Amino acid sequence: MKPIIEINHLYKKYRIGVNLPYYTLRESLTDLIKKPFNLIHTDTQNRLSREEFWALNDISFTVERGEVLGIIGRNGAGKSTLLKLLSRITPPTRGEIVLRGRVASLLEIGTGFHQELTGRENIFLNGSILGLTQKEIKSKFDEIVDFAEIEKFLDTPVKFYSSGMYMRLAFAVAAHLDSEILLVDEVLAVGDAAFQKKCLGKMENVAKEGRTVLFISHNTLAIRTLCQRTILLDKGEIISNDTTEKTLGVFNKILREIKIDDNTAIRDKTMRRGTGDIRFHEVKIQDIKGNNRTSFTMGENIRFVLSYMIKNRMKGLAVYIALRSNITREIITSVRQVISEDIVNSNTKGTVIVELPNISIRPGEYPLYLQIGSIDPKVQCFDVLDDLTAPLIITCRENTEYADFDSLKPIGYFSIPSKLIIN
Amino acid sequence: MKSIVIRPNRSLSLDLSEIWNYRELFYIFAWRDIKVRYKQTLLGILWVIFQPITSTFIFTIFFGNLAKIPSGKLPYSLFVLSGLVFWNFFSTSLSHASDSMVANENIIKKVYFPKIILPLSSVVVSFVDFIINMIILIIYATILGYMPNIWSLVVFPIAILVSAVTASGLGLFLASFNVKYRDVRHILPFFIQILLFLTPVIYPLSIVSEQNKLIMALNPMSSVIESVRMVFYNELLTSPRLILISLISSVSIFIGGIWYFKQTERFFADIV
Numbered sequence: 001m002k003p004i005i006e007i008n009h010l011y012k013k014y015r016i017g018v019n020l021p022y023y024t025l026r027e028s029l030t031d032l033i034k035k036p037f038n039l040i041h042t043d044t045q046n047r048l049s050r051e052e053f054w055a056l057n058d059i060s061f062t063v064e065r066g067e068v069l070g071i072i073g074r075n076g077a078g079k080s081t082l083l084k085l086l087s088r089i090t091p092p093t094r095g096e097i098v099l100r101g102r103v104a105s106l107l108e109i110g111t112g113f114h115q116e117l118t119g120r121e122n123i124f125l126n127g128s129i130l131g132l133t134q135k136e137i138k139s140k141f142d143e144i145v146d147f148a149e150i151e152k153f154l155d156t157p158v159k160f161y162s163s164g165m166y167m168r169l170a171f172a173v174a175a176h177l178d179s180e181i182l183l184v185d186e187v188l189a190v191g192d193a194a195f196q197k198k199c200l201g202k203m204e205n206v207a208k209e210g211r212t213v214l215f216i217s218h219n220t221l222a223i224r225t226l227c228q229r230t231i232l233l234d235k236g237e238i239i240s241n242d243t244t245e246k247t248l249g250v251f252n253k254i255l256r257e258i259k260i261d262d263n264t265a266i267r268d269k270t271m272r273r274g275t276g277d278i279r280f281h282e283v284k285i286q287d288i289k290g291n292n293r294t295s296f297t298m299g300e301n302i303r304f305v306l307s308y309m310i311k312n313r314m315k316g317l318a319v320y321i322a323l324r325s326n327i328t329r330e331i332i333t334s335v336r337q338v339i340s341e342d343i344v345n346s347n348t349k350g351t352v353i354v355e356l357p358n359i360s361i362r363p364g365e366y367p368l369y370l371q372i373g374s375i376d377p378k379v380q381c382f383d384v385l386d387d388l389t390a391p392l393i394i395t396c397r398e399n400t401e402y403a404d405f406d407s408l409k410p411i412g413y414f415s416i417p418s419k420l421i422i423n
Numbered sequence: 424m425k426s427i428v429i430r431p432n433r434s435l436s437l438d439l440s441e442i443w444n445y446r447e448l449f450y451i452f453a454w455r456d457i458k459v460r461y462k463q464t465l466l467g468i469l470w471v472i473f474q475p476i477t478s479t480f481i482f483t484i485f486f487g488n489l490a491k492i493p494s495g496k497l498p499y500s501l502f503v504l505s506g507l508v509f510w511n512f513f514s515t516s517l518s519h520a521s522d523s524m525v526a527n528e529n530i531i532k533k534v535y536f537p538k539i540i541l542p543l544s545s546v547v548v549s550f551v552d553f554i555i556n557m558i559i560l561i562i563y564a565t566i567l568g569y570m571p572n573i574w575s576l577v578v579f580p581i582a583i584l585v586s587a588v589t590a591s592g593l594g595l596f597l598a599s600f601n602v603k604y605r606d607v608r609h610i611l612p613f614f615i616q617i618l619l620f621l622t623p624v625i626y627p628l629s630i631v632s633e634q635n636k637l638i639m640a641l642n643p644m645s646s647v648i649e650s651v652r653m654v655f656y657n658e659l660l661t662s663p664r665l666i667l668i669s670l671i672s673s674v675s676i677f678i679g680g681i682w683y684f685k686q687t688e689r690f691f692a693d694i695v
Contacts, residue, residue: 014693088429088535091689097429111533116459128451129534 002100003062004181004212005086010095012056012081012236055081057236059095065180068213070227070244072220072251075271077233079216083185086214101180101212104131110170115159119150119169122158126173140176147202148172168195175202182206185216200225200327218387220248220365221326255390256294262309264388274383277314278372281307281349283389288355295393298415302359302392307351308372308383316341316375321354323366323392325413331369332413333361338375359394360415362405366392442537449540452527453547456519460548471555475511479504486625495627497655501567505655506624506648508560512553513586513644514615519545520594521611524602524691531691538688539681542598546587553583564655575654582647589643589673592680599687623648628661640665643673 056078073079084090087105112129113122127137148168230247232240240250260283284305322334373382404418461467486492487499494502520542601607622644639645646669649661
């Protein structure tokens, strides 16, 4: 049988550096008057002008029927572009995609929800937009309502819904699409932990039903649970197309090799946010011997070596290190250390070491959130690195002294002192 | 099973079977907009009734009574109302259609569907307002003793169709233009205002010179409004020649609109 998805030498070119995502008529007219010769196009397909870049650069792969394929990569690697091309939202610059089945995409759940309409009306609206027929929606209506747990509010406009209810309803509709190919992008990054578990469960069911799923995520745990094979994208190219274990290994290696400096991901608002008054200069994670590592065994000491550069003077300086959950992305714990309470001068560099001794975090991967900034609550001077470094990996030894959990299925994030007393 | 091939160069031709496959989404978009528009039921309907009545009242005072614009055998109020009912259908369709792509940008960016259904479904939405206006017109004409004659059964449907086709064509053009140039939405009300004065809404076509009539017939709404008034006059007001010019112009605008829309459609998701 032919593969259900076939991608042959796919390219997508985008323009950057234009201030506005759209133009104004006024600007175009003045441009035309200033440079009338611009009308003559000399642009050839292969040449990139200064403002262009390849979001996807010669991508080829196939997906077999019933396969759940993971796609992973850093922000800007081209994951979302690939999904947009697959769902026909935007055309490729070159190459072709052959899809042998109906495609539904969950690029963002709740697409087209209208605030003024009721839950019931939105189920029909959203279902139609996602490609269900009225008949299909009617036959699945009760199931959707059950899954979303919103029976009582079915005839209330969604503007009165809590964000949790809204998300549940949105996911419920999307989860009931029954196309042969399902494209999923980060939908699990919403809602509370309980609902996320439910979503992940639903995704597992979809996979078991023998449907083909392309699962795009930052969430390495979800990828690990759902996908046998995973593709790693970086800068628009396929770096690895292998079993999930192997691809994730390559991915972690790439992440470890990122050197954080003043300008890393400076344009990426999701991963680096800052006011520019202060910048992280270098970030290293080390053991007590000074070796750079990202993987630690429970009980070890972890040192964060953080260098910074102050551009503008500010009052007080504090550093903040937080660990995110790999599943829900919520911050599960954090450490704040005040470096100085006095005025810190501009154009000074500094390095601090924050040590977490005898780490009692349970095995897993923990994306890091690092912040440095003024302690003065009235001013906004900070720099944030959010999930830009490699995640912290915690493992445990066999026969560990932390025998207070099942090492195959650690429930919870921390070990707390406990002992067994038998009469 | 039918397989889908996604390639860079797709032809500009209109895939009618695809649009037919998406007809449910077309209805759903129209249904959504109607639903939202009339959600606050009382205000929604009141506004639709209020608008033509006040315009008629004001126009009658200023253009009918003060400026003494001729209105043939019809009382000026009926003359201007019959023009306004069709003009409003055209202008609201046009402005909704022009705005439809930008207004639904969050959907366009996330899901694939033939985008042409968005501007077209906005015309359906304005049609609901139009029906209400039409009822007002017929009631008012009957009260004044100008029952629409038997020709109305032919004239009204054609007039509606021509208005809808023209508004769609121009709307498709402006909708894609609006995606690229966001200042279009600021220019549009001004544009519609000018168009109102270039259309015989507040004055009869008979006061225009023969040569200018031919130019005005290029605007299909001229013939639409003149023909609609004919139904109350019981006499022929426009020549078949002018009507023919308008029909050709209307179809050309429609085809031109579709062509321009198809040309820019594929890149909407990148620039919206």
